[in-house]
Amino acid sequence: MVKYEVELDAIFLALAHPARRAMLARLGRGEATVGELAAPLGISLPAVTKHLKVMERAKLISRGRNAQWRPCRLEEAPLEAAAGWIEEQRQVWEGRFDRLETYLGTLENEEGTKR
Amino acid sequence: MVKYEVELDAIFLALAHPARRAMLARLGRGEATVGELAAPLGISLPAVTKHLKVMERAKLISRGRNAQWRPCRLEEAPLEAAAGWIEEQRQVWEGRFDRLETYLGTLENEEGTKR
DNA sequence: TACGTACTTTACCTTATGGTTAAATACGAG
DNA sequence: CTCGTATTTAACCATAAGGTAAAGTACGTA
Numbered sequence: 606m607v608k609y610e611v612e613l614d615a616i617f618l619a620l621a622h623p624a625r626r627a628m629l630a631r632l633g634r635g636e637a638t639v640g641e642l643a644a645p646l647g648i649s650l651p652a653v654t655k656h657l658k659v660m661e662r663a664k665l666i667s668r669g670r671n672a673q674w675r676p677c678r679l680e681e682a683p684l685e686a687a688a689g690w691i692e693e694q695r696q697v698w699e700g701r702f703d704r705l706e707t708y709l710g711t712l713e714n715e716e717g718t719k720r
Numbered sequence: 721m722v723k724y725e726v727e728l729d730a731i732f733l734a735l736a737h738p739a740r741r742a743m744l745a746r747l748g749r750g751e752a753t754v755g756e757l758a759a760p761l762g763i764s765l766p767a768v769t770k771h772l773k774v775m776e777r778a779k780l781i782s783r784g785r786n787a788q789w790r791p792c793r794l795e796e797a798p799l800e801a802a803a804g805w806i807e808e809q810r811q812v813w814e815g816r817f818d819r820l821e822t823y824l825g826t827l828e829n830e831e832g833t834k835r
Numbered sequence: 836t837a838c839g840t841a842c843t844t845t846a847c848c849t850t851a852t853g854g855t856t857a858a859a860t861a862c863g864a865g
Numbered sequence: 866c867t868c869g870t871a872t873t874t875a876a877c878c879a880t881a882a883g884g885t886a887a888a889g890t891a892c893g894t895a
């Protein structure tokens with residue numbers, strides 16, 4: 606249980622910047638070169654390189670090589686891990702309500718018994 | 721579409737620290753005071769106060785007042801927003817595969833036609 | 836009103852982010 | 866082997882994160 610925890614730091618951190626989320630959204634539609642990712646962002650290429658490093662650290666992307674291009678590919682696993690953590694929280698949270706409902710149900714029954 | 725985008729920065733940032741995730745997990749089981757949240761963390765209270773501010777900024781928590789205690793409550797909406805963004809990405813990602821399958825299916829048919 | 840408990844604020848430090856420009860590297864084409 | 870294109874590295878800067886210790890604030894109680 607809770608096998609992530611280290612990686613989640615890097616994953617959520619990587620997701621916390623609009624430029625990086627934009628790049629991931631783009632990569633969801635297929636591989637792209639650095640230039641293609643940079644084009645819509647309005648920041649310098651060195652800045653993009655840095656963002657790519659943050660995403661590589663989180664293993665959100667992997668990179669290939671094709672002549673002078675270094676294409677980026679989206680890796681789904683970390684996104685699944687992030688979604689998994691949130692889902693886990695939802696379970697806890699919903700569990701709380703379920704218990705509350707059970708408790709309220711019990712109260713109702715007791716009320717009924719009293720009447 | 722994509723109504724978040726500003727908030728997501730703060731939400732994902734807030735999720736990017738283990739102490740904050742631990743506090744959120746604890747809050748999933750119900751309200752807690754600052755002291756209760758701090759106890760398992762092994763960091764100073766001022767540090768905890770700062771983490772709480774980060775989570776308030778992301779609207780992941782709201783706070784009440786009860787004498788000298790300032791109880792924290794989990795707010796689900798931002799977690800839903802974060803999960804929503806990831807789910808959106810999954811749609812894109814899966815859409816890509818669907819299209820790829822369609823494409824491969826088309827190729828297969830063409831192959832079949834040629835033979 | 837003075838005291839203890841529960842936090843928060845202030846001041847300070849270190850390291851990480853996010854950005855820039857300019858120089859360096861890698862590779863294909865001529 | 867030189868040139869152009871694609872991308873990274875280096876050097877630099879400003880600001881934010883994350884932590885601390887010490888002082889300040891808020892509230893119930895004796």
